[in-house]
Amino acid sequence: MAKTLTQEFTKGLWEDIAPFRLVLGLCPVLGVTTTMENGIGMGLATTFVLVFSNILVASLRNIIPSKVRIACFIIIIATFVVITELLMQAFAYTLFLKLGVFIPLIVVNCIVLGRAEAFASKNSITLSIADGLGIGIGFTLSLAALGSLRELLGANNLTIWTTPTSIIGVQEVFGPHFQPFTFMVQAPGAFVCLGLMLCLMNLLGSK
Amino acid sequence: MRELIKMVVVLTVLSVLSGGLLSGLRNATAARIEVQQLKFVKGPAIKAILKGVSNDPIKDRFAIKDGETERKFFVGKFDGKANTVAFESYGKGYGGDIGLMVAINMEDDTIVGAGVTTHSETPGLGATAKDDPGFVSQFKGLPIEETFKVTNDGGKVNALSGATITSRAVCAAATEAGGIYQRMKPQLTEKLKEFNK
Numbered sequence: 521m522a523k524t525l526t527q528e529f530t531k532g533l534w535e536d537i538a539p540f541r542l543v544l545g546l547c548p549v550l551g552v553t554t555t556m557e558n559g560i561g562m563g564l565a566t567t568f569v570l571v572f573s574n575i576l577v578a579s580l581r582n583i584i585p586s587k588v589r590i591a592c593f594i595i596i597i598a599t600f601v602v603i604t605e606l607l608m609q610a611f612a613y614t615l616f617l618k619l620g621v622f623i624p625l626i627v628v629n630c631i632v633l634g635r636a637e638a639f640a641s642k643n644s645i646t647l648s649i650a651d652g653l654g655i656g657i658g659f660t661l662s663l664a665a666l667g668s669l670r671e672l673l674g675a676n677n678l679t680i681w682t683t684p685t686s687i688i689g690v691q692e693v694f695g696p697h698f699q700p701f702t703f704m705v706q707a708p709g710a711f712v713c714l715g716l717m718l719c720l721m722n723l724l725g726s727k
Numbered sequence: 728m729r730e731l732i733k734m735v736v737v738l739t740v741l742s743v744l745s746g747g748l749l750s751g752l753r754n755a756t757a758a759r760i761e762v763q764q765l766k767f768v769k770g771p772a773i774k775a776i777l778k779g780v781s782n783d784p785i786k787d788r789f790a791i792k793d794g795e796t797e798r799k800f801f802v803g804k805f806d807g808k809a810n811t812v813a814f815e816s817y818g819k820g821y822g823g824d825i826g827l828m829v830a831i832n833m834e835d836d837t838i839v840g841a842g843v844t845t846h847s848e849t850p851g852l853g854a855t856a857k858d859d860p861g862f863v864s865q866f867k868g869l870p871i872e873e874t875f876k877v878t879n880d881g882g883k884v885n886a887l888s889g890a891t892i893t894s895r896a897v898c899a900a901a902t903e904a905g906g907i908y909q910r911m912k913p914q915l916t917e918k919l920k921e922f923n924k
Contacts, residue, residue: 585737587734595738
């Protein structure tokens with residue numbers, strides 16, 4: 521029964537990769553992935569919240585009474601989300617402008633609450649850190665993959681990170697004559713892309 | 728009974744700790760966040776609409792209370808005279824509030840320039856209000872007491888194609904800016920005198 525640290529870490533990267541295997545936490549998955557950069561930023565913010573809320577929930581797991589555990593988890597998660605929001609405004613303002621309302625929405629992201637309830641409240645701190653990191657990085661990779669696909673087709677660019685002075689990434693990947701498929705960066709395009717990626721994941725998983 | 732007390736105590740302690748931590752962090756980051764906002768949102772818009780000023784409008788700013796809200800004004804000096812103020816007003820767009828920075832020449836009450844600051848409009852459609860300088864430049868030189876409308880509604884402003892709601896919101900923001908300006912003009916005149924000393 522006892523799983524190793526590496527197993528807890530790697531399960532989030534493929535086996536239980538949240539958006540594609542469990543189809544959880546879809547609000548940010550569909551909402552922010554208009555560019556690869558947004559996907560990475562949102563993924564990292566969620567990872568930060570996930571790891572720290574897992575640490576706190578795991579360390580308080582014997583103190584929190586079971587009848588009010590959900591309320592306690594939400595307080596802990598909300599605290600870290602606001603910390604993320606403030607820090608992002610102070611140090612990565614351009615990213616904050618793009619992610620906007622989706623940062624406060626991490627509070628109600630079912631992945632974060634789900635890990636607190638299903639894992640961190642029953643396991644040790646070290647295992648919970650491994651779990652949080654694994655799920656978080658898996659989430660980041662999924663968002664980055666979906667974001668890059670949408671940005672590539674919808675805007676003909678691939679942005680990894682924007683600094684105030686320059687953009688790290690490739691502009692006009694398919695050359696200047698490519699007519700961007702604007703549908704992809706709008707909401708319906710997100711559903712289509714997600715559907716295609718789910719299809720691909722199931723295809724790979726069924727073998 | 729013991730269980731009930733434990734629940735109350737745990738929840739209370741958690742809430743108090745979280746509230747204290749967050750208010751501390753908020754105070755610690757407030758100054759830096761304001762600098763970031765000025766640098767990334769308001770700064771570029773102000774610089775674009777107040778081209779050719781001899782001072783730094785972001786440094787020469789002041790705040791006045793307008794009823795409940797505190798409004799920030801940025802001063803522009805042309806030919807050594809502080810005669811222009813820039814401030815932000817809002818209109819309801821397709822995806823939320825649209826912020827419009829409006830600069831007004833206080834000598835003849837006309838708009839020196841306008842620029843969209845914050846918005847959450849559709850990329851490629853409404854978002855062009857910010858990206859296309861041709862749209863906001865329509866406001867340049869118009870008298871501020873006007874009620875701005877798009878041509879469809881019988882006004883003078885050409886709407887962005889495919890983004891009538893956005894265009895209307897920008898017009899509403901400009902009209903609102905006129906209202907704020909008329910209301911606060913006496914105080915603004917007083918303040919500008921300080922900058923002309």
